[in-house]
Amino acid sequence: MKTVKISSLQMAMLMYPTIVATAILSVPNLTATYANQDLWISPIFASIIGFLTVFISVRLHKLYPEKTVIQFSEQIIGRIPGKILGLAFLFFYIQSTGGITRSYAEFIVSSFLFQTPIIVVIVSMVLLCAFAVYGGLEVLGRITQVLFPLFFVPLFLLIILLSPEYEFSNIFPILERGLLPPIKGAVVPGGWFSEFFITIFLLPFLADKKKGSKYGILTVFAVMITLVVVNLIVLFILGNTTSSKTYPLMNISRYISIADFFENLESVTMAIWILGTFVKISVFFYVVVLGTAQWLNIEDYRPLVWPIGILIVEFSFWAVPSSMAFIHYEITAFPFYSVTIQTIIPLFLLGIAFFRNKNRNRNKKKETNSVYK
Numbered sequence: 001m002k003t004v005k006i007s008s009l010q011m012a013m014l015m016y017p018t019i020v021a022t023a024i025l026s027v028p029n030l031t032a033t034y035a036n037q038d039l040w041i042s043p044i045f046a047s048i049i050g051f052l053t054v055f056i057s058v059r060l061h062k063l064y065p066e067k068t069v070i071q072f073s074e075q076i077i078g079r080i081p082g083k084i085l086g087l088a089f090l091f092f093y094i095q096s097t098g099g100i101t102r103s104y105a106e107f108i109v110s111s112f113l114f115q116t117p118i119i120v121v122i123v124s125m126v127l128l129c130a131f132a133v134y135g136g137l138e139v140l141g142r143i144t145q146v147l148f149p150l151f152f153v154p155l156f157l158l159i160i161l162l163s164p165e166y167e168f169s170n171i172f173p174i175l176e177r178g179l180l181p182p183i184k185g186a187v188v189p190g191g192w193f194s195e196f197f198i199t200i201f202l203l204p205f206l207a208d209k210k211k212g213s214k215y216g217i218l219t220v221f222a223v224m225i226t227l228v229v230v231n232l233i234v235l236f237i238l239g240n241t242t243s244s245k246t247y248p249l250m251n252i253s254r255y256i257s258i259a260d261f262f263e264n265l266e267s268v269t270m271a272i273w274i275l276g277t278f279v280k281i282s283v284f285f286y287v288v289v290l291g292t293a294q295w296l297n298i299e300d301y302r303p304l305v306w307p308i309g310i311l312i313v314e315f316s317f318w319a320v321p322s323s324m325a326f327i328h329y330e331i332t333a334f335p336f337y338s339v340t341i342q343t344i345i346p347l348f349l350l351g352i353a354f355f356r357n358k359n360r361n362r363n364k365k366k367e368t369n370s371v372y373k
Contacts, residue, residue, distance in 0.1 A: 008211035010141035011202045012219040013148045018283045019223045021276025022100065023192050025247045027227055028234040030331065032242035035185035037171055039235060039242065042185035043227035049343060050193030050220035056346045058213045061203040063353050068201045069346065070294040076353045086295045090288060092341045097284040098315025101125060103326055104277045122316050129282040130309040133289060134302055137205055140286060144279055151275045154268045159233055161256045166236040189227065191335035196220060197342035201287045285312065
């Protein structure tokens with residue numbers, strides 16, 4: 001497989017929209033359902049999963065610096081169990097990619113392109129992402145560098161333009177019912193924060209590996225701050241009605257009215273979300289094709305891009321029979337499924353690898369001492 005290199009900053013720019021794109025529209029609703037006016041605290045608790053996942057990924061990478069989890073799991077738990085675990089990872093990521101794509105298409109069709117068949121929206125996005133993935137990780141990194149300001153700046157402008165509508169008193173009383181409601185509100189975002197395990201597929205390709213850990217932690221922090229800020233601005237405008245809105249950020253963007261010229265800026269929110277979703281689907285798509293190539297011991301992953309693209313389209317219908325089913329899955333099963341696959345299982349792998357390496361080093365010391373004796 002051709003050696004590619006990206007910078008740690010590019011990795012951070014890839015991961016930031018990968019997490020935020022899913023959360024930015026629905027996280028205020030999901031957290032407010034449990035936490036009410038304390039919804040802004042929930043992303044702070046959820047970020048603990050992100051910090052832990054990044055720590056696990058970096059530690060595993062240091063033990064196996066040139067390999068991804070698909071490859072080193074065979075060394076840790078054996079060839080056959082490692083292959084089975086690798087297949088489980090691949091199934092999770094292709095199912096997730098299909099779910100993300102279907103969620104994107106459902107939103108576009110239900111909110112804007114009412115007469116467009118959903119298959120057209122899905123195939124268009126998958127095709128666009130397939131071209132990006134076919135270009136390789138370096139191309140993905142450069143595309144994200146170009147798109148990142150277009151993702152971040154409109155969000156910042158949205159926060160500024162909405163400021164005249166803020167009702168800061170909506171935040172009170174803080175922790176009226178204790179810490180339990182914000183912790184409950186952190187469950188679903190915790191599933192998204194566990195997606196930082198994707199860095200395990202990017203760390204082997206960093207040109208500046210020493211900075212990988214720092215940028216990983218900074219990205220988790222940046223995502224946490226973004227979600228806290230988004231939750232706060234939604235709370236300042238919608239107050240206790242936040243939990244009744246499916247896409248609160250879309251709703252508050254309609255409040256912008258400056259000199260009867262800047263009005264109804266839902267398109268800004270939509271643009272932010274579409275750019276982020278494109279990056280997210282592309283990153284997940286890349287992980288699936290790279291992981292599949294490594295699982296099959298294929299030198300070049302590019303011949304797999306188009307067949308897996310077709311599978312992603314199929315999974316967007318198989319994995320998500322309807323938008324209501326997806327919402328139910330996202331609230332109930334997804335957080336536990338995601339954290340189990342991307343945080344708990346890697347933690348066990350790290351524990352096994354740590355004790356194996358410790359025993360190996362101990363045996364080497366014994367052999368060395370016996371030689372000198």
